[in-house]
Every structure is written in structure tokens, then in C-alpha cells.
Amino acid sequence: MGARELVAGRDCGACTACCITPSIDNAEIQKISGVRCRHCVGNACDIYDTRPKVCRAFHCAWRYLPALGENWRPDKSGVLAAYDDARDADALTLTLTGNPLMTVRAGWFLDFVQSSAQRRTDPLSRAAGPAWVLSRPDPIERSAPARGGSAERGPRERRAGKSADVLEDASA
Numbered sequence: 001m002g003a004r005e006l007v008a009g010r011d012c013g014a015c016t017a018c019c020i021t022p023s024i025d026n027a028e029i030q031k032i033s034g035v036r037c038r039h040c041v042g043n044a045c046d047i048y049d050t051r052p053k054v055c056r057a058f059h060c061a062w063r064y065l066p067a068l069g070e071n072w073r074p075d076k077s078g079v080l081a082a083y084d085d086a087r088d089a090d091a092l093t094l095t096l097t098g099n100p101l102m103t104v105r106a107g108w109f110l111d112f113v114q115s116s117a118q119r120r121t122d123p124l125s126r127a128a129g130p131a132w133v134l135s136r137p138d139p140i141e142r143s144a145p146a147r148g149g150s151a152e153r154g155p156r157e158r159r160a161g162k163s164a165d166v167l168e169d170a171s172a
Helices: 053-057 100-105 107-118
Strands: 079-083 092-096 124-127 131-134 164-167
Touching: 092 100, 100 107
Parallel strands: 092 124, 131 164
Antiparallel strands: 079 092, 124 131
């Protein structure tokens, strides 16, 4: 995959979703998902000029994708869209940061998920707590619960938080 280019004229502004939403565990900084970074004061980073490399390197997908309009800025949409390079160079992880039930019922969000399914792309959607994994309409095989009561997951299912449900395309 080639280098991604930021959309001209887009900046984070007052958005601090990336300072709150993801979990970070590396030598420079650690934080758990859903908790404001200790360096995020108000709507700014108090160590911005010397912030860790992981923070310097991250830009949400809204900063890269012109197709995601102004309404997709994370602090406005309640969705932090990010490339999931560990999964696939073109995969987006959609982390629901606002009101997840309201977001998954919103027309703009449903349109995005439907068009992704039609293109057979693989958006992964997460929310704090229970999570939804939006997957291609491939069958998922579940085995019987393993020792300790947790279920083994099929090859297309990904765990995103404490529980995961797979939403399949009803037309498949």
C-alpha cells in the first residue's frame, strides 16, 4: 500500500476522540479504551510538541478520506474511523464513541455500512462495551463453548471488546 495523504484543509480542531477512544499499550504511553489520556487537557494535548510517536503517527480516516464528509469528523459523528493496517491495508475500524444505538440507526451510518457490504469491503465496527462486527456475508461457524464458558470464534469473526455479535447481510 502506498503512503496515505491527508485531505487538504482538514484538521482535528477541538476533536479529541483519538485521545479518549483507543487503548494504547506501548513503551511510551499506556491508556485504556474510553478513558481520556492524562495529557489531554480540555481540547488539547499538554505535551503536543513532544507527544509519543504513536500519537504523532495516528490520523483518523476522516483526515485521509475525502468521501467522509464534515459530518464524519469524530466529535461530530460519534464514530472514530481508523485504518486497521494490522487487519488489512484497506480495512476501516469504526469505533462508536457517542451514542452507539443512535449511531447504528442513523441513515448516514446505515448507508455507509450498506454500500460497504455491496462493495464487499469489510468495515469493523466497535462500541465501548458490547461490540458489533460488521462482516462480509460469509457464514460463520461457531463451535461449542470451550472450557471456561467462552465460545471459540470462526475465522471471519473478530472480538472487539467483551462481547461480539456478527451482523450478516440478510440478502445473502
